Amino acid sequence: MSEKRSTTYRDAGVDIDQGNAFVQGIKSIVGATHQRGVLNELGGFASFFSIDKNSYTNPVLVSSTDGVGTKxxxxxxxxxxxxxxxxxxxxxxxDIVVSGAKPLYFLDYFAVGKLEPEVGIEIIKGIAEGCRQAKCALVGGETAEMPGLYRAGDYDLAGFVTGIVDRDDIIDGSDIKVGNKIIGLASNGLHANGYSLVRKICFDDLGLEVTDFVGPLGVTLGEELLRPTRIYVQPVLNVIKNFKINGMVHNTGGGFYDNVPRVLPNGCKAVINRSAWPTPPIFAFLAEQGGVAEAEMFRTFNMGIGFMVIVDERSLNDVLHQFTALGERPYYIGEVASCADGEPPVELIG
Incomplete structure (x- = not known):
């Protein structure tokens, strides 16, 4: 009688050896993002980061977590x-630079049904590039192989960042007042919001493929939809060094109508001149082809403005000039006005 073969974890779809090899394969990619403060290499149970106490009087750690959604x-x-x-x-x-915080380190969570090392390495390369742009260290993460939970080829991502700011330097919108001016920094297109609606319009309703060239966009649909989100960290931190900033907004899910009110004090509203900046063609394409009303567009998408900075009137031109010198495309898009009880906190004009 033959002896029954022992069942292994690999038989159930999880290859521990391949997972370990994947970690070894990305060590150099991750290590290239490390900077002063990182105390250990990838592979431990936890990551260590030392805070430079000489650079901060009353340091506050600032954290955020997010994903990419259906992009x-x-x-x-x-x-x-x-x-x-x-x-x-x-x-x-x-999200954390809105408060004036400098990102220190980042961790990722990568979940997949069956790990394909080549795909995983490409994903980690992108994460490392994002960390390079933000000048923060990729110090670790988790790769979870979960057969049966994800379909073949599918995966999910989540990210976690920790930053630092002196308590007295936290920017929370409390200094915003009537008469302040609003500067918008150009987006790179859709960034990573509204993709459930985008996919419904483009794939379900119009029947387009990612390889289709779309005339109004000047590129294939896939190229347009995969334009990466702009990282505003370094330009914003540079401006903060030289100018007083009263409030900032990361214009993500919820668009203008949901994000701007998050920093406005009671009694204030934002009056946005929608003709003050050029809107990337993707937004007109979606509105026209999908029959999406303007209010819905401004609540779902960034409409060409990915980040907002609120300053005193006397600083407006100087801040605009510095952002331009730093490679951004800034626009004077509106101002803060008084808001009566029951009045909407965001008003679009123009």
């Missing part, structure tokens, strides 16, 4: 995975 489905559809990690980092670091 992942577009990356999978395009079979292009080397930029989606930039989006992941951007969605996290742009």
């Amino acid at each position: 992942l489905a577009v990356a999978i559809r395009c079979r292009k995975h080397d930029t989606i990690g930039i989006d992941l980092v951007a969605m996290c670091v742009n």
